Amino acid sequence: ALGRGVFVKELEAALRAGTVDLAVHSAKDLPTGEGPGLRVAAVLRRGDPRDALVSRDGSPLAGLRPGAVVGTDSPRRRAFLLAARPDLAVVPLRGNVDTRLRRLEAGACDAVVLAAVGLDRLGWGDRITERLDPAVMLPAPGQGALAVQVRAEDRAVEAWVRPLDDPATAAEVRAERAFLQAMGGGCRAPIAALARVADGRLVLQGAAVSPDGRQVVRGDASGPPQDATAIGERLARHLLAQGAGALAAEART
CATH class of the missing domain: 3.40.190.10 (Periplasmic binding protein-like II)
Structure with a gap:
């Protein structure tokens, strides 16, 4: 079966070639690093992430x-x-x-x-x-959110797309993706994260699980939404110090 990454790459190639002017992705399928020459111009209001x-x-x-x-x-x-x-x-x-x-x-x-x-x-x-309650099954980073990707230099399309952006969802997804990247995982790794913005504060839950489910390392971190990336990176450091990296590595072997 073709991985989701294949379809993301096809859409990104079409964007770079000018065949399309924007691409809509499931945020959880996007690679953690921004594609060269491309940028996420908007993250739409999130559906149910569970x-x-x-x-x-x-x-x-x-x-x-x-x-x-x-x-x-x-x-x-x-x-x-x-x-x-x-x-x-x-x-x-x-x-x-x-x-x-x-x-x-x-x-x-x-x-x-x-x-x-x-x-x-x-x-x-x-x-x-x-x-399923996130306490039982924490979602994948970005699950439930749609991201609109454009060419980095195409300011006209970016300006047209920008009003679709939901700032709270965008901050949540930034925190989750920063956590995933700092953990060294991709969309297929048994790494989970869910952020929520409420009352001006972002709370991020994160976890890494062994493939057999016998070991789960979980934690949380919080702060202002504008610090979303730093919150994700901080939580990753905390879980890596507890041995979460070994669980993610086990899944890749």
Whole structure:
């Protein structure tokens, strides 16, 4: 299966070639480093950042039968599932949302875990059995947010796109992506982060999980939204000092 990064690269190549004037990405799929000659001009107001469990019999995560088969293509989701329920059989499940749901209905597994926002945007939010609490499954950095990318020198398009930017979401995503980059991870690493801006303060939660879910290193950091990048980097340093780097490295081997 093609990785999400392939599609991001294709869109970025089209931007640089002038074939398109802007590209809309899921923020969680963007590489942590800004592409040469490109910039994110706006981050739209975030949808639900949580992960969603869809089960065939309507059971929530805690109610799935022992040994239930759960499908996901995400190392992060797999690790958190095993951390919460070591008895589960977590199997790879690829394809678009519709394909995964059809495979669920056909009996390929007892449940699947998908991004809640994807189901919401497709009008299928009513198919969600449980929106997983971040205390159980911390989302991927940038999950639920859309980023609009433009050519760095194209000030006209940037000015047109800029009003779409939601400052709170943009600060949250900056903190999460700074955390991910400082942790040395990419969108496939079992590294999770979720920031929230409320009452003029940004609170960031971050975690790294071993692939088998047996070890979880978590922490949080906070500060003013304008310091989002520094908050993400500070939390990464804190978790790396607790051994989180070894968990991320284990997933890459």
